[in-house]
Amino acid sequence: MGQTKSQLPPVTHRLTRALLALGVAIPLALVLGTGPAPAALPDTNPPQTFIVSGPSDTIDDNTPTFEFSSDDPDATFECRVVDETPFETCTSPYTTAALANGEHTFDVRATDAAGNTDPSVASRTFTANAATAEPHPLITSGPSGTIDDNTPTFEFEALSPGATFECRVDDTPFETCTSPHTTAPLANGEHTFEVRAITAAGNTDPTPASRTFTVNIDIAAPQTTITNGPSGLNLSRKATFAFTSSEAGSSFECRLDGGGWQSCTSPRTYSGLGLGNHKFVVRAIDQADNVDPTPAQRTWFTLGLLPF
Secondary structure, three states: OOOOHHHOOHHHHHHHHHHHHOOOOOOHHHHHOOOOOOOOOOOOOOOOEEEEEOOOOEEOOOOOEEEEEEOOOOOEEEEEEOOOOOOEEEOOOEEOOOOOOEEEEEEEEEEOOOOOEOOOOEEEEEEEOOOOOOOOEEEEEOOOEEEOOOOOEEEEEEOOOOOEEEEEEOOOOOEEEOOOEEOOOOOOEEEEEEEEEEOOOOOEOOOOEEEEEEEOOOOOOOOEEEEEOOOEEEEEOOEEEEEEEOOOOOEEEEEEOOOOOEEEOOOEEEOOOOOEEEEEEEEEEOOOOOEOOOOEEEEEEEEEEEOO
């Protein structure tokens, strides 16, 4: 119950009378000491997090459970397995998702009602070595998107020590493979490479790792055309031929009178030809190493009446 005038402290009573004599208006709450309390300072102290139970060494369990607490009884928590998942809301006790055999670290952090989060998460490192654990293969290298290679190579690994692998492309059967693995020649088009791991205990991962890609290589052969050179009768013992390819950047191979193929460029000149029939053949090779299967050719008869 508020104080009456006669109950006011003497100093307050005298001060009140003096102020009233000067005509100063005084709020009743101030006189009676019933005004609002000073505003509280904001809470900026983060809570602390403690792991109270859970594995810390090698365990025969791939779904371990952890219990944790905070010095703030109203705190909430976020958990993660460092190499598997991001932080997510959790409560104690917390059981992880199925983990692959190997070393893992469990983290948990508390957040108080003011939104302050423990900056130093509580951690526990352990090693899963469960006979029933799935090995979870990972593709660490290999193409995706469109490639100009019809025998791509993939590298992969498993989190489970001692795991073996099986690979396949598209709907072919899985076959034993090792990393790195190069596919058989593939046709142009979209393909999917899959690899699955098998633990030393014989457990096969039911969700193989996969990578989809599209092969788009040049399989069209160039066409070769002789644009200039002798045909029919030729008085000279010399013959020069000019030729082109339907594909820019092609190289050429030439041969004369059934001899072996030799690299050549246009124009190609032969000198000192003997009297009689001759045959010149040239084929183009594009940048994808496709060879013209129908080389261009020219036949002529050398009379040799001219020395050039």
